[in-house]
Amino acid sequence: CLVRHYNFRVVMANTTKLCSTKSFVTANGQFPGPTLYAREDDTVIVRVINHVNENVTIHWHGIKQFRTGWSDGPAYVTQCPIQPGQSYVYNFTITGQRGTLLWHAHVTWLRATVHGAIVILPKQGTPYPFPKPDKEKIIVLGEWWKSDVEAVLQESTKSGFPPNISDAHTINGHPGPVPGCSSQGGYTLHVESGKTYLLRIVNAAMNDELFFKIGGHKLIIVEADASYVKPFEIDTIFLSPGQTTNALLTANQDVGKYSIAVTPFMDAPILFDNLTAIGTLRYKGTPPYPKTILTSIPPLNATSLTYNFIDSLRSLNSNEYPAKVPLTIDHSLFFTISVGVNPCDTCLNGTKLVSDINNISFVMPTIALLQAHYFDIKGVFTDDFPANPPIFFNYTGTQPANIQTNNGTKVYRLAFNSTVQVILQGTAMIAPENHPLHLHGFNFFVVGTGLGNFDPEKDPKSFNLVDPVERNTVGVPNGGWVAIRFRANNPGVWFMHCHLEVHTTWGLKMAFLVDNGEGPPQSLLPPPYDLPEC
Numbered sequence: 001c002l003v004r005h006y007n008f009r010v011v012m013a014n015t016t017k018l019c020s021t022k023s024f025v026t027a028n029g030q031f032p033g034p035t036l037y038a039r040e041d042d043t044v045i046v047r048v049i050n051h052v053n054e055n056v057t058i059h060w061h062g063i064k065q066f067r068t069g070w071s072d073g074p075a076y077v078t079q080c081p082i083q084p085g086q087s088y089v090y091n092f093t094i095t096g097q098r099g100t101l102l103w104h105a106h107v108t109w110l111r112a113t114v115h116g117a118i119v120i121l122p123k124q125g126t127p128y129p130f131p132k133p134d135k136e137k138i139i140v141l142g143e144w145w146k147s148d149v150e151a152v153l154q155e156s157t158k159s160g161f162p163p164n165i166s167d168a169h170t171i172n173g174h175p176g177p178v179p180g181c182s183s184q185g186g187y188t189l190h191v192e193s194g195k196t197y198l199l200r201i202v203n204a205a206m207n208d209e210l211f212f213k214i215g216g217h218k219l220i221i222v223e224a225d226a227s228y229v230k231p232f233e234i235d236t237i238f239l240s241p242g243q244t245t246n247a248l249l250t251a252n253q254d255v256g257k258y259s260i261a262v263t264p265f266m267d268a269p270i271l272f273d274n275l276t277a278i279g280t281l282r283y284k285g286t287p288p289y290p291k292t293i294l295t296s297i298p299p300l301n302a303t304s305l306t307y308n309f310i311d312s313l314r315s316l317n318s319n320e321y322p323a324k325v326p327l328t329i330d331h332s333l334f335f336t337i338s339v340g341v342n343p344c345d346t347c348l349n350g351t352k353l354v355s356d357i358n359n360i361s362f363v364m365p366t367i368a369l370l371q372a373h374y375f376d377i378k379g380v381f382t383d384d385f386p387a388n389p390p391i392f393f394n395y396t397g398t399q400p401a402n403i404q405t406n407n408g409t410k411v412y413r414l415a416f417n418s419t420v421q422v423i424l425q426g427t428a429m430i431a432p433e434n435h436p437l438h439l440h441g442f443n444f445f446v447v448g449t450g451l452g453n454f455d456p457e458k459d460p461k462s463f464n465l466v467d468p469v470e471r472n473t474v475g476v477p478n479g480g481w482v483a484i485r486f487r488a489n490n491p492g493v494w495f496m497h498c499h500l501e502v503h504t505t506w507g508l509k510m511a512f513l514v515d516n517g518e519g520p521p522q523s524l525l526p527p528p529y530d531l532p533e534c
């Protein structure tokens, strides 16, 4: 195994998209940012140098960071931000995972433009557990605002209303087609007849769950969130922000042009974002002025397409890649996921939208939780995050009379190597929708999911404890629940939050504190000397 060195210079760049030019924050001037390549077992060292006028951190989304929580990146959780003019070196080893992940800024809404793909190849000499593709292509899906994204956030914080939706979805940075701006082409995927391509697809959008499909072609899914899955064929991929997948595409159709569609899934009736990004799959040797084979665009509320994709995901669970599902549970947790309304003196209606887990809207501390934990600094957080909601109500039925939430900076404490089951229960409060929950520091197994209220007697009987998919981000269905399991074998403080950035901002987040085990091999490493100060 190798040590791979990268430099990420966080700098401003200018670009024109949607007929409008703006200056925005980037890594190395690129949008999407540079791809990070490594093999399983490699050590990755990234020096991040902040040349912009605001605070920065970078998170390596889905990298387990065993014992290296200091390199995980969420601001005020594992580190204080890198201030203007400062730098910080992230240093971690990739163990027990291979596939595609993403990295992104993890402070305010900077990740809108500061993100990129992580490609983890198998160890040298280890083949893929599927036919070797001829070529690999990275496809990063994102969103683009014509205005400054931080201003969009501030405006929404001030008003108490949801932020403006983005002006376009993007494929590798390309919006398109753009009415009135037709000189700007969309993304083109070039292929050669008869060849097979491994598409490494990343949803780096801020607030939109996305469908991805290619006209006239089927895709074979082989991996999700950097874990191999049992291969299955599908024509529409569904990814929540933070999720990734690898798909095999064989160029086995007539030479020509085919459209690629990226379009949002919205099951919350109050949202109206139906912007579709169109790209092109183009065969080598396509004659001039070909006719493009179009793809049908999934409707906004195509819930059945989301289930087609999600229900097909199973861990590969082979001899080489067994699914190590915890079969006994030490911590059994039940978390409700809601959006509510709290009073706000300075907001337009006197109220603001908030979001919570077990009725707690998480308040970010001013010192990183991991520092407070390691140096035993009192008064930063409490470890009384509730294992259950404070009151029981018909979660997916009528909402309770009082929907105000409490504020708190609370963590849930886990003994080293204990096993955890969390039932994530969606609720019908205010604006029910699908919430993609992301856990830092671990992969978890998705052992069950269903609609309505979780039934503790009946539902566990149908859990899949054999080959459930292993992920780092999972959708809590609108008006339903999902059950996840993991082993707390990584000491440190690990953020869990909705990966719809707007809900994270509103407080839909919490953290697990995992204590050290016996002796140094089971303990958090000491902080690096250049750890930023608050």
Ligand code: C2O
Binding pocket: 059, 061, 074, 104, 106, 242, 438, 440, 495, 497, 499
């Ligand atoms: Cu992809 Cu906490 O984030």
